Amino acid sequence: xxxxxxxxxxxxxxxxxxxxxxxxxxxxxxxxxxxxxxxxxxxxxxxxxxxxxxxxxxxxxxxxxxxxxxxxxxxxxxxxxxxxxxxxxxxxxxxxxxxxxxxxxxxxxxxxxxxxxxxxxxxxxxxxxxxxxxxxxxxxxxxxxxxxxxxxxxxxxxxxxxxxxxxxxxxxxxxxxxxxxxxxxxxxxxxxxxxxxxxxxxxxxxxxxxxxxxxxxxxxxxxxxxxxxxxxxxxxxxxxxxxxxxxxx
Amino acid sequence: xxxxxxxxxxxxxxxxxxxxxxxxxxxxxxxxxxxxxxxxxxxxxxxxxxxxxxxxxxxxxxxxxxxxxxxxxxxxxxxxxxxxxxxxxxxxxxxxxxxxxxxxxxxxxxxxxxxxxxxxxxxxxxxxxxxxxxxxxxxxxxxxxxxxxxxxxxxxxxxxxxxxxxxxxxxxxxxxxxxxxxxxxxxxxxxxxxxxxxxxxxxxxxxxxxxxxxxxxxxxxxxxxxxxxxxxxxxxxxxxxxxxxxxxxxxxxxxxxxxxxxxxxxxxxx
Numbered sequence: 001x002x003x004x005x006x007x008x009x010x011x012x013x014x015x016x017x018x019x020x021x022x023x024x025x026x027x028x029x030x031x032x033x034x035x036x037x038x039x040x041x042x043x044x045x046x047x048x049x050x051x052x053x054x055x056x057x058x059x060x061x062x063x064x065x066x067x068x069x070x071x072x073x074x075x076x077x078x079x080x081x082x083x084x085x086x087x088x089x090x091x092x093x094x095x096x097x098x099x100x101x102x103x104x105x106x107x108x109x110x111x112x113x114x115x116x117x118x119x120x121x122x123x124x125x126x127x128x129x130x131x132x133x134x135x136x137x138x139x140x141x142x143x144x145x146x147x148x149x150x151x152x153x154x155x156x157x158x159x160x161x162x163x164x165x166x167x168x169x170x171x172x173x174x175x176x177x178x179x180x181x182x183x184x185x186x187x188x189x190x191x192x193x194x195x196x197x198x199x200x201x202x203x204x205x206x207x208x209x210x211x212x213x214x215x216x217x218x219x220x221x222x223x224x225x226x227x228x229x230x231x232x233x234x235x236x237x238x239x240x241x242x243x244x245x246x247x248x249x
Numbered sequence: 250x251x252x253x254x255x256x257x258x259x260x261x262x263x264x265x266x267x268x269x270x271x272x273x274x275x276x277x278x279x280x281x282x283x284x285x286x287x288x289x290x291x292x293x294x295x296x297x298x299x300x301x302x303x304x305x306x307x308x309x310x311x312x313x314x315x316x317x318x319x320x321x322x323x324x325x326x327x328x329x330x331x332x333x334x335x336x337x338x339x340x341x342x343x344x345x346x347x348x349x350x351x352x353x354x355x356x357x358x359x360x361x362x363x364x365x366x367x368x369x370x371x372x373x374x375x376x377x378x379x380x381x382x383x384x385x386x387x388x389x390x391x392x393x394x395x396x397x398x399x400x401x402x403x404x405x406x407x408x409x410x411x412x413x414x415x416x417x418x419x420x421x422x423x424x425x426x427x428x429x430x431x432x433x434x435x436x437x438x439x440x441x442x443x444x445x446x447x448x449x450x451x452x453x454x455x456x457x458x459x460x461x462x463x464x465x466x467x468x469x470x471x472x473x474x475x476x477x478x479x480x481x482x483x484x485x486x487x488x489x490x491x492x493x494x495x496x497x498x499x500x501x502x503x504x505x506x507x508x509x510x511x512x513x514x515x516x517x518x519x
Contacts, residue, residue: 057423076418078418078421079414082417082418096422098432100423147422
């Protein structure tokens, strides 16, 4: 947990339109450590997705610095699975390698191994529309893992799913992530999801967002996201974060 | 297949029955139409000089084949439609791609394309004849004026309405613009592109006939024009009926292409 993989220092980001200037992020600093799952929660519209877009290189950063370990690769997972309906499961899983021009025999084998390991190999020649929402999300995760990134960025990865599937999937994803030893930044608005999955939770303030609170989640018996929800300390963290978010209707 | 339940077999039977019924009814309507027409002509209820009749149309077709080389006229029209279809598809595809690629250009040219598209193209007829000459060139130009711009607009619209998530995904992989176009824009718009081709085909058909009405020495449009000038209504109506059959054939031709295009995917399924 001591190796810093990513360090964000005084990051600020503004958006411009004709009539005004919107500050999305202001003086945000945080570290991401090797092999941890870092959950970022914040009020809706606070700019947490913007943060992830910047980290994924989809948007220019404003002021501040972002420093990473050398040679790091990131994998970005969107809110919905975004599987291409015209490609088979296997081709979907390989799209990252194809785009980054890393479609070597070795990498393809690694991807196939992942599909086998997580029970998707038998569906490899089917199209996404024949898979359930949860399975599709799992394919999306494998597609992200196929390029072998050190850091995974998950942007509310289950928000399009129903509650039962979410629960099952969060534990599924957790196992895969821990198995493959990946560092993860998970963005969510679901406090329970954050506390049950993450090693650390960062609470962001309202827009323009900056770090408001930081929690290391230390449970009495940390196993998997579903059993973590029954942990005696779970509610403590839940309440604290709920209070930090300061939700008003 | 044999594992279907009795209810399911009944259901399939019902669907099939309904399909046959639709075809039979369609066939009956056309037969009834020609039959009524013929009877009314025979009983002198309509003036065959003005309204022609099915038997006269058949006679006209026979004499056209013998004397005026009907097959040649049909082939000329068909050739012109295909030629203009190919040119229009190619050019529209290239322009739509450029507009998608360079947002600046699309913003600059959008009003021009809209204006040209909404202009009634017949108004350009005299100019086209003067500039391109009274030849097949004029006919093709007329057809392109009618089909090209709407095709550009349709293609460009479907390109830019591609699911943004797909593009974001590729961007997060640092994909080039070329990759985004080839791996997302084109395959995700397959159905749109095919339906645009269908529209383009019928637009070209309209354009070619319009062009042939304006200037030509051959083709079905010419036969219609010639027939009206010498007040040979038989010739006019016969040409129109042949046109209808031709457009039906072309429609099935495109539908066939569509089947081939989607077949590739089904093969992969196995």
